Amino acid sequence: MCDSCGCDLTNNPNHNHDHDHGHDPRVIEVHQSLLAANDAIAAQNKVHFEAMGVVAINMISSPGSGKTTLLEKTIERLKGKIRIGVIEGDIETDRDAQRIRAKGVPVIQLTTGGACHLDAAQIHKGLHLLEKEPGGDKLDLLFIENVGNLVCPATFDLGEHQRVVLVSVPEGPDKPAKYPKAFISSQIFIITKTDLLPYFDFPVDEAKADALHLNPRLQVMALSATSGEGFEAWIDYLEKLSGDMITS
Amino acid sequence: MHEMSLVQALLAQLASLAAEHDKKRVITVTLDIGPLSGVVIDSFQFGFDILSAESSLTKGAKLIIINPPASYQCIRCAYKQAAVVRPDHCPKCNETLLIPEGGDTIILNQVEME
Numbered sequence: 001m002c003d004s005c006g007c008d009l010t011n012n013p014n015h016n017h018d019h020d021h022g023h024d025p026r027v028i029e030v031h032q033s034l035l036a037a038n039d040a041i042a043a044q045n046k047v048h049f050e051a052m053g054v055v056a057i058n059m060i061s062s063p064g065s066g067k068t069t070l071l072e073k074t075i076e077r078l079k080g081k082i083r084i085g086v087i088e089g090d091i092e093t094d095r096d097a098q099r100i101r102a103k104g105v106p107v108i109q110l111t112t113g114g115a116c117h118l119d120a121a122q123i124h125k126g127l128h129l130l131e132k133e134p135g136g137d138k139l140d141l142l143f144i145e146n147v148g149n150l151v152c153p154a155t156f157d158l159g160e161h162q163r164v165v166l167v168s169v170p171e172g173p174d175k176p177a178k179y180p181k182a183f184i185s186s187q188i189f190i191i192t193k194t195d196l197l198p199y200f201d202f203p204v205d206e207a208k209a210d211a212l213h214l215n216p217r218l219q220v221m222a223l224s225a226t227s228g229e230g231f232e233a234w235i236d237y238l239e240k241l242s243g244d245m246i247t248s
Numbered sequence: 249m250h251e252m253s254l255v256q257a258l259l260a261q262l263a264s265l266a267a268e269h270d271k272k273r274v275i276t277v278t279l280d281i282g283p284l285s286g287v288v289i290d291s292f293q294f295g296f297d298i299l300s301a302e303s304s305l306t307k308g309a310k311l312i313i314i315n316p317p318a319s320y321q322c323i324r325c326a327y328k329q330a331a332v333v334r335p336d337h338c339p340k341c342n343e344t345l346l347i348p349e350g351g352d353t354i355i356l357n358q359v360e361m362e
Contacts, residue, residue: 026275027360028265034257034279034354117250152250155286180334181286184348214334216323216345 038156041120045159048127054085054139055241058158060182061166062175063148066192066225068096070166070234071143073225075103077235078141082242085139087126089118089147096145106136117152118144120159140242150175154182162241168193169200173207176214183214188221190234195224251287254354255295259306261356266305271361274300274309278358282351283332284318318351 033039049056059067068088075084086107088096097109108130110122123144130136144160146153150167165186167175170193176183183189189211191204208220221237223230262274281287293311300306317330322338323345329335337344 024360026271026362027358028269029358030261030265030356032261032356034254034261034356037257115250115253117253119253151286155250155254181284181352184284185352213344214348216347 035155035157038120041124042157042159045120045123045127046161048124049142049159049161052131052137052139054142055162056142056144056158056160057241058144058146058153058160058163059166060146060150060153060163060186061148061168062150062171065148065166065168065171067145067148067166068099069225070190070192070223071100071145072103073228073231074143074234074238075100075105077231078238079104082238083135083138083140085130085133085136085142087123087130087142087144089122089145091115091147106130106133106139108133108136112147116147116149117156118146118158119156123158141238150179150182154179154185162187164188164190166190166192167207169196169202172200173202173204173210176207176211180214183211183218186215187217187219188237189218191220191222193224193226194222194229195227249291249295251291252295252299254287255292255299258296258356259299259303262306262359263303265359266361269361272305273362274306275360275362276310276312276358277356277360278312278314280314280316280353280355280357282318282353283315283334284348284351285354286352287354289313289315314357316351319349320346321349322346 061067071086078084084105086100086105088107088109089112090096091112091114094109097107100107108126110118110126144158163186165182191207204222211218211220221230221233223234281289296311300309315332317332319328319330320335321328322341322343324343325338325341327338327340329339335346338346
């Protein structure tokens, strides 16, 4: 591409670039996303997921909203029906991966060493590591548990098919309004720890309305992984998502 | 503070543009940061001030940030409006559910170098 005028040289074989189009030669037109490098790897990741026949789900929430517990219960419920793999993202430690490994599914822990989010390049690396784990190359659903943070992960496409944002009852119902990007960019919003509703002021309808105000296409669920309340809608959604890839 | 990661991506892009065009110093950098990009502009500016000072290529460079509008489409009557700050309702039919479109990009538009 011509750096001065942005024209595509391949389509303009007669275009002579001895001239400067009257532009200041010090000014270079770029018009490229700062996320272009991340997005290009994310697109490759998506191709990789599809070649594996796996549906990838990126899970975003604050620390402590119950992502790992939700995954533990989900694995228990779907064991023998849907083949699940997990990529865990944390700043430090492999504690979450240990919890998931104890459930008997292939898992890889990515530690970001301080970074507040996972990016597409880390997922690319994680996917290759996961494929070397027993059963890691034959999956129906891949959960990517992002670093606990409701802000930064929302900006980085990992190549996932679905993005799920979670808010737990103790965090309060104002999270959609305060952290809009995660809700605008997700397909599913899950309110977790609903067994704690009697002890906290969390108007579920208000949180739902705030989230739908930001993103009217958002599908909202409310559940408790501990009591099992509302869990069926989540399981139904996952079964539908993995569709004809269910082995049985 | 993912703004730091984005500033690092910007500085890497500036370094490769300078090498490609044989330039030694960046004077101004013009970026579009959409209102739904999830980027806090003050944090981005802060990160740029700190990291740009570390290299002679970018030391003293000026950052110009433009905040283009996003588009909001009414879920009921499909009317589209452009706005930087999210509107409360559709001006045609008063519906409050509006689907956001665009406004989520972070684009490096122009670099002035010598």
